[in-house]
Amino acid sequence: MKIYLLRHGQTTYNVEKRYQGTRDIPLSEEGRAQLIQADIFPKKVYVSPLIRARSTADILFPEAEQVVIDDFREMCFGIFQGRNYIEMEHDPEYIAWVGENCEGCCPGGERKAEFCDRTCDAFVPLLEEALENGEEMLVIMAHGGNQMAIMERYGLPRYDYYHWCGPNGGGYVLEVDADTWHNEHTLQLIEEVQYVRKEDGQEGRNHA
Incomplete structure (x- = not known):
């Protein structure tokens, strides 16, 4: 099974390097214009409740049902x-x-360890249900923090938390089967993707 672990499109806070966190900041006009429809067609996309993630999923996966996972908020x-x-x-x-x-x-917020635990505690049941049902893909549209939490804990090759913040409108494609997951609890990175217009203005996903 393939897992698509994706980050929302660009916001003004991203450009200004502001901490967004749980603030419900929308995509910027430029960020929305950069995004393109994905070349995969999942029936469901599991999304953060925050509008920047949901709006990105609307563009990348216009036909998919969005299932909001509250613990995928940043x-x-x-x-x-x-x-x-x-x-x-x-x-x-x-x-x-x-x-x-x-x-x-x-101050007034979370510890990184608490955030990582809530992200992974939300992710694992979705993964295990998809494996049990023989799904071909599991698509998650959330935030850089969620990517970092899941990839640090389960991703191969091994890197630390801050290595794994993917680009706006993109992220990681991973592969796993039921035996590997139950025996090793690891996910193998196979590709990095970004669903944005290319520099020449043509459409098509960029491969990192």
Whole structure:
């Protein structure tokens, strides 16, 4: 079975490098215009409840049923949401959080470990149900944080959390079978994709 682990399209917060977190920020006009319909046709797409993910799924998979998974919302960055690192370079709470390699609790938000657990706890039952039902693909449209959490825990080859933030409108294609999953709990990366218009203006997914 193939798993498509995808990230939403571009927002103004992405361009300005602001922490979006659980803020319900829409796609920017440019971000929406960049996206193209995907070349796969799933019956269902499991989506974050946030509008940037749902709108991206609308464009990439216009015929698919969207199934909202609340725990696929992005990590809550608390008081850091809406701000970027330049605006917070002298903020003692931000300095302390970064000094802990962003592992501590964002004031008013989540710890990375808690976020990773809720993401993976939502992902595993979907994966196991798809394997049990003999599905050919499992498609998830969510956020960079969700990609990082799942890939760090289960992805092969092994890399740390921050390696795995995919591009806007793209992400990772993984492969797994029931025996491998139940014996090893690993997912093999086979391809990186991005469903955006190419630099020459032509349509077609970009392969990383």
